[in-house]
Amino acid sequence: MISRSYKTEEPKENPHKVDVKQLYSKESAQIMHITLQSGETLKPHKTPVDVTFYVLEGTPTVHVGEESKVFEKDTLIESPANIVHHLSNEGDMQARILVTKAPRPTTQTKLL
Numbered sequence: 161m162i163s164r165s166y167k168t169e170e171p172k173e174n175p176h177k178v179d180v181k182q183l184y185s186k187e188s189a190q191i192m193h194i195t196l197q198s199g200e201t202l203k204p205h206k207t208p209v210d211v212t213f214y215v216l217e218g219t220p221t222v223h224v225g226e227e228s229k230v231f232e233k234d235t236l237i238e239s240p241a242n243i244v245h246h247l248s249n250e251g252d253m254q255a256r257i258l259v260t261k262a263p264r265p266t267t268q269t270k271l272l
Contacts, residue, residue, distance in 0.1 A: 166193035166256075176202045183258075190264040194247065196220060196255045201248035209261050211239040213247065218255030221248045 169181040172192075178200050184191035194202075196218070204223070213222055215235045221228055223246050224239045230250075231237060239245045249255040 166195075169193075178202065185264055187264055189260055189262040192259045192261075194257045194259055196247060196249035196257070198249055198252055198254065202246040204244050204246045206242050206244055207239075207261055207265050209241050209263055209265050211241075211245065212260045212262075213237045213239065214258040214260070216256040216258055218249060218253050219251045220255035220257055221250055223248065 164183050166181045166183065169183065172180045172182050174180045178197075179195040181193045182190070183193055193216075196202075213220075213231075213236070215231050215233050215237075217233055219230050219232055221230050222237045222239075223244075224237070225243050225245070247255075247257060
């Protein structure tokens with residue numbers, strides 16, 4: 161059995177300059193834990209695979225294509241492959257989001 165906690169994983173360097181921790185990475189999928197402090201945002205980007213966002217804490221805004229919406233804890237949001245998306249936290253408290261990409265994208269994935 162293998163287990164991991166976002167509390168003990170080392171942050172991954174990323175172009176967004178936010179707290180990202182990799183919890184799982186196999187060919188079949190990648191799972192990242194993102195913590196956004198109030199006012200933080202990811203840069204808009206595309207991924208060549210489908211992405212889901214699961215809100216663990218806070219009320220982040222999820223932006224997918226032309227749509228933007230604030231979501232509460234315990235909500236799953238889908239973002240199809242090759243659509244511009246990003247997360248932002250306009251709330252007063254931190255937001256924690258579990259991000260799953262399936263299958264795991266290759267290293268050629270580029271930000272816009």
